[in-house]
Amino acid sequence: MRKVSVLMAFLITGYILGIWNFLVLPKYYINFGLKGFLVSLIPTLIALFLIYSEADSTKKTRYLIYELFFKIARTPALIFVLLMFLLVMLGVMTYYSAYGLIFMFGLSNSYGYVALMIIATVLLSAGLLVLAKGHTLEFISVVSILFILFAIAAAFLVRGQALGAINSEQAHLYIKEAVSSITSFGQPLSGKGILYLIVSTLVSFGLGTGVYYVIGSFSPEDLDFKKVLVGVFILQVIISFAAAFTMAYSLGVAYEGAQRAYLNPNIPPAEALKLSIQFQSIQQYTTNSTQSPMHSIGVFYAIPQVLRGNVKNDTSLIVLLMLSLYLAGLTTIIVLMEMGSQMLSEVMQFSRTQSLGFISLLGMVVSGAMLVHDTRTMFVVAPFAVGALVAGAEAYPLLSSELAYSRGLIGSLIAILLGIGAVTVYYAFTSPSAAVKVGALLGLVLFVPIFLNGVLLKSRR
Numbered sequence: 001m002r003k004v005s006v007l008m009a010f011l012i013t014g015y016i017l018g019i020w021n022f023l024v025l026p027k028y029y030i031n032f033g034l035k036g037f038l039v040s041l042i043p044t045l046i047a048l049f050l051i052y053s054e055a056d057s058t059k060k061t062r063y064l065i066y067e068l069f070f071k072i073a074r075t076p077a078l079i080f081v082l083l084m085f086l087l088v089m090l091g092v093m094t095y096y097s098a099y100g101l102i103f104m105f106g107l108s109n110s111y112g113y114v115a116l117m118i119i120a121t122v123l124l125s126a127g128l129l130v131l132a133k134g135h136t137l138e139f140i141s142v143v144s145i146l147f148i149l150f151a152i153a154a155a156f157l158v159r160g161q162a163l164g165a166i167n168s169e170q171a172h173l174y175i176k177e178a179v180s181s182i183t184s185f186g187q188p189l190s191g192k193g194i195l196y197l198i199v200s201t202l203v204s205f206g207l208g209t210g211v212y213y214v215i216g217s218f219s220p221e222d223l224d225f226k227k228v229l230v231g232v233f234i235l236q237v238i239i240s241f242a243a244a245f246t247m248a249y250s251l252g253v254a255y256e257g258a259q260r261a262y263l264n265p266n267i268p269p270a271e272a273l274k275l276s277i278q279f280q281s282i283q284q285y286t287t288n289s290t291q292s293p294m295h296s297i298g299v300f301y302a303i304p305q306v307l308r309g310n311v312k313n314d315t316s317l318i319v320l321l322m323l324s325l326y327l328a329g330l331t332t333i334i335v336l337m338e339m340g341s342q343m344l345s346e347v348m349q350f351s352r353t354q355s356l357g358f359i360s361l362l363g364m365v366v367s368g369a370m371l372v373h374d375t376r377t378m379f380v381v382a383p384f385a386v387g388a389l390v391a392g393a394e395a396y397p398l399l400s401s402e403l404a405y406s407r408g409l410i411g412s413l414i415a416i417l418l419g420i421g422a423v424t425v426y427y428a429f430t431s432p433s434a435a436v437k438v439g440a441l442l443g444l445v446l447f448v449p450i451f452l453n454g455v456l457l458k459s460r461r
């Protein structure tokens with residue numbers, strides 16, 4: 001049982017530490033410095049408390065998630081909301097994890113290769129869940145340890161390679177400004193940027209998919225969730241700061257590469273322009289706090305492009321960096337598929353194989369649809385627009401008197417989440433982009449099953 005507790009700790013770690021620690025959170029650590037980090041502690045504490053409460057609720061009662069939602073909360077419709085949100089998150093995670101393989105293998109950025117990587121990632125995850133059976137926890141543990149080590153090692157290696165490769169004074173200045181801003185308390189805050197930071201932090205903890213209720217239903221009695229979550233929080237901070245430093249040093253390499261390309265007549269103008277655009281995108285990432293997370297997510301993938309040909313051992317460094325991102329995504333994907341499969345089995349009375357196949361297929365469809373740019377924007381916007389609302393809905397069963405939690409505190413946290421969600425939905429609907437508005441609308445459509453709650457209660461009786 002002690003071994004299972006340790007492995008469960010890695011399962012939770014593998015689920016929470018994911019692609020957002022590489023793609024989104026580093027932006028705010030660079031732009032806001034340590035003041036931004038202190039602000040991020042507010043949504044972090046909210047998330048950790050709700051995670052602990054949700055897992056503890058099923059751990060104490062030994063109810064499965066559907067039983068808890070039906071027998072105690074009397075809201076069976078919520079599980080359908082969580083399942084649909086889980087599928088959206090699964091599709092997004094799969095796309096951005098698979099996309100990193102393009103750069104790791106040095107393939108062309110074409111629809112065919114990306115689609116192939118998506119299919120391979122889903123099949124790999126499903127295959128591991130089927131073949132590993134009782135050893136899934138061990139596999140996730142190994143992968144979690146590897147990607148943590150790879151991410152930290154990549155940050156140090158990028159730093160060393162960047163400082164050894166650049167010569168221009170301006171490139172060194174860019175690095176110095178970006179690095180100093182990460183560890184500074186003097187960076188200015190912006191209201192819109194703080195909102196994005198709060199939402200990004202909440203999304204990074206994986207709330208809204210019902211995973212923590214499922215984990216609690218089969219976790220060992222002696223598993224101390226508090227210690228596990230403290231450890232996860234520390235690791236999340238380390239990974240996000242490592243990614244922030246990686247981005248900061250890549251900024252200098254990007255500038256140096258763009259300047260060399262313009263001064264070298266042997267480099268085609270199109271290639272020089274591409275390097276210049278990549279530098280500008282990284283510069284925007286490190287200086288513009290009000291830029292939407294939807295525009296920031298793809299910037300991390302510019303790093304392998306600016307490293308290639310501009311630093312020594314570029315291939316090894318790119319593989320290490322992209323493999324870290326992929327493994328971070330893979331552990332989350334596996335947990336989402338397993339927990340989604342268990343939830344679907346409870347609701348629809350499917351066998352494990354049937355439910356796992358259904359979840360895999362839908363995740364593949366959502367991820368494949370993201371090959372189209374506007375559709376990708378739509379699916380990425382959904383969790384950022386309504387993630388706080390779904391997290392609030394997910395926490396609603398904790399208000400039940402039978403669970404003996406502080407209803408006042410839980411109610412206050414739900415109200416805060418609903419308030420944050422209302423503001424993010426407002427910003428999404430006021431965006432000039434039609435795809436962003438449709439994404440926010442898609443997020444709100446996820447709540448439609450709530451209106452069928454009475455029907456579900458009657459049919460269940």
